[in-house]
Amino acid sequence: MSRPRKIRQVQFPPRYDSFKPCGIPTQELVQIELTLDEYEALRLVDEQQLDHETTAAIMGVSRPTVTRLVESAHNKVARMLVRGGMLVIQGGDYQLNGHLYRCPKCRIFQERLQKLRPASHPCPQCKESNLVEISLPAVQA
Numbered sequence: 368m369s370r371p372r373k374i375r376q377v378q379f380p381p382r383y384d385s386f387k388p389c390g391i392p393t394q395e396l397v398q399i400e401l402t403l404d405e406y407e408a409l410r411l412v413d414e415q416q417l418d419h420e421t422t423a424a425i426m427g428v429s430r431p432t433v434t435r436l437v438e439s440a441h442n443k444v445a446r447m448l449v450r451g452g453m454l455v456i457q458g459g460d461y462q463l464n465g466h467l468y469r470c471p472k473c474r475i476f477q478e479r480l481q482k483l484r485p486a487s488h489p490c491p492q493c494k495e496s497n498l499v500e501i502s503l504p505a506v507q508a
């Protein structure tokens with residue numbers, strides 16, 4: 368029997384869910400998937416410049432888990448830059464402190480603490496009113 372994986376807390380999801388080189392068609396690019404928990408570890412350690420100990424406390428995981436997530440994220444971002452791939456941020460073992468919505472037009476993520484009626488909360492960028500709620504992955508045993 369495998370040990371249940373700890374669910375990682377994600378405070379702020381990424382603003383965009385994919386990155387690719389300008390002017391290159393998507394179908395010509397290798398897709399590299401960065402999970403949301405890897406993204407959150409990268410955000411806290413490299414962008415916010417927190418140490419692994421603090422990041423572990425924020426994400427609700429052990430320090431070695433943070434080290435593994437950051438190493439994996441570095442490897443994926445480096446591969447994307449060096450080989451010219453498309454980075455897609457999705458999946459992973461994570462939990463948000465709220466509801467996550469994505470605009471189908473400009474693909475911006477938005478996190479809300481309350482479940483919202485999309486029609487009354489349009490996308491702040493393009494005013495699209497059909498925001499899609501992203502369903503979170505089930506807890507894996």
Ligand SMILES: [Zn+2]
Pocket residue numbers: 470471472473474475490491492493494495
């Ligand atoms: Zn939008």
